[in-house]
Amino acid sequence: MEKRIMKVAYKMPPQENWNAFRDEKQTNENHITEKDYQAIIDAGFTHGMGLLEHGAEIAERALQVAEKVGLKYYVRDAVNWANILHPDYYYYNRDNYEKYAKYSSFAGLYVYDEPNANKYPDLAKMVQGYYDFFKGIGEPLVNLLPTYANEVEQLGAKNYEEYIEKYIQTVPTNYVLYDHYPFRVKNKVEEYLSEEYLYNCDVVAKACKKGGKQLRTFIQSAVMDNGEIELLPEIIDFQIHTHLAYGSRAIIYYYYWGDENRVDNKSGLVNWDGEPTELYYRAKKVHAEISEYEDKLCESKxxxxxxxxxxxxxxxxxxxxxxxxxxxxxxxxxxxxxxxxxxxxxxxxxxxxxxxxxxxxxxxxxxxxxxxxxxxxxxxxxxxxxxxxxxxxxxxxxxxxxxxxxxx
Missing domain, CATH: 2.60.40 (Immunoglobulin-like)
Known part of the structure; x- marks a missing residue:
């Protein structure tokens, strides 16, 4: 039994000129470095997950650096950003995937984000295709919608409970992962706490218990809704402890690395130039605190x-x-x-x-x-x-x- 809570940094330090593939002017420095990745380890993270890395060469660079510092790394590639649901793709792209699998840092692929329930049968084939191809190396990562998704257009189910139940019945992952960002903003400045936050936790936790699945959750570490407020460091603790009270075994930060031209607590644990924010130090602190008992918590049902x-x-x-x-x-x-x-x-x-x-x-x-x-x-x-x-x-x-x- 895994006796550590997974702590995942999503939106990792970017490569140089990361947006150049769109033919846009981009002049940022390379941050796929041992220094930047070591900072992730130093904050108590166990995993990283790609977002800005585009192309196999960049993914392999990230895996190399992650391996050096002892970080597990989920690759995000065309399977995710192009919503590919054809299991044969693993074999079409086998040269790259066989390279990834050789790294001890390879944690798996981020396969799909927020699927509609109507896609579950094809998604199940894609997930099984991952298992068949990688044969026990890493895992396919799938993230589900939150309760505030539109039921008709997004969920593909009559209600949220059915959306989760169908996933558990259809898609062969050993976990259920979803994102719900509870700190919302009205008129750019008025913050409020989502009224469906605990409801979302409760529905998924109960479904996981019934279905024998592990609960995994995202937490919000950036301002949503184009808000202008700054996030308090306490929001990190608040979300982590809330999710642990529902039995979550993975905490994924959305997101770790900040946006361009924002140098405050509005977008991530680390600013675009690589400087830690207050949120970074709070995450490091709470990770250290829960490390004192997380083994016992993981033994508890x-x-x-x-x-x-x-x-x-x-x-x-x-x-x-x-x-x-x-x-x-x-x-x-x-x-x-x-x-x-x-x-x-x-x-x-x-x-x-x-x-x-x-x-x-x-x-x-x-x-x-x-x-x-x-x-x-x-x-x-x-x-x-x-x-x-x-x-x-x-x-x-x-x-x-x-x-x-x-x-x-």
């Missing part, structure tokens, strides 16, 4: 996630009609929170999250009535909690993992 109402009404209540709201006194939050319930060797483990918009800066005081002794990790600190009533503080954007202390 997700059961369900409950929503707990605190003293203050959450800004976006619409989605919560879907959830089981816990009214017991086991966990009492001062503000809104969620708790993931996990089975750890026959006992309950818990993942608590301060589910308030990070821009509010609220600390969440939680009273816990525990039926045994527990270890707790919160904010990079480990402590022991005794059976009975305990109190902990979950900082803004943070989570807390509670693991039962097993008696000999």
């Amino acid at each position: 997700w059961q369900k996630t409950l929503y707990f109402k605190g003293q203050n009404k959450h800004l976006n209540e619409k989605e919560f009609s879907h959830f089981e709201i816990d009214n017991s006194n086991k966990f009492v939050f001062s503000y809104d929170g969620i708790v993931g319930l996990f089975d750890y060797k026959g006992k309950e483990a818990y993942y608590l999250v301060n589910y308030t918009n990070p821009r509010l800066g609220l600390e969440n005081e939680v009273e816990l009535n525990l039926d045994g002794d527990y270890y707790v990790w919160v904010g990079g600190q480990k402590a022991e909690l005794k059976k009975g009533v305990n109190k902990i503080t979950i900082p803004c954007g943070r989570g807390a993992f509670l693991l039962p202390i097993m008696k000999n």
Whole structure:
């Protein structure tokens, strides 16, 4: 069993003049370098995923550098950007793919992004074609739509639940991956938290549990909707802890490398010129914090996630009609929170999250009535909690993992 959470940097450092293939003037420096890739490793990432790299020569350069620093790398090529759904393509392009497969850094191919459910039968053949060609080397990566996709035109299903269920029934990946970017902007300046964020987590997590699949998720690390606001560093923690509370085993950043002419926290963990932003350092910090317990978390089986109402009404209540709201006194939050319930060797483990918009800066005081002794990790600190009533503080954007202390 994999005992690390995958942490994936999507939109990797670009090659020199990356946009030249479009005959546009481009003068950026080459960033497919050991220095730039080592910075990804230093921040605690396990994988990278291509976006700006075009052509086999660039992909192979990326694999070479990734191999030197110990980073796994997903290649994005014509299969993805041309939406190719013909399994024979692997054999037509075998010279390149056989080269890729020789690198220990090769993690697989980014095969398809946000398919319509009507494409699932052909996508299933494409995924199986990958397995047949690569014979156990790497994996095909497929990313599904979020809940805010248009049901008729995009989903190809009567509702989102059916969209996910059809994928699990049809496409032979051992995971379900989707993207949902929760920090949206109105009129370029007004930020709000998506009302369907937890609903999306809940639907896919439950479907994965039922179908025996691994849950994988994207997180937002760039401003959407052409917004002009800056993202707070706490949004990194907030999304990661929320997804871990739903049992996610992969966190993919959209995106790592920033856009041109933007030198702030609006577009990525690293600016276009290669300088880390506050988001980079926050990602590095939270990766280090969860590394203290991620092996135990990966040994735990997700059961369900409950929503707990605190003293203050959450800004976006619409989605919560879907959830089981816990009214017991086991966990009492001062503000809104969620708790993931996990089975750890026959006992309950818990993942608590301060589910308030990070821009509010609220600390969440939680009273816990525990039926045994527990270890707790919160904010990079480990402590022991005794059976009975305990109190902990979950900082803004943070989570807390509670693991039962097993008696000999």
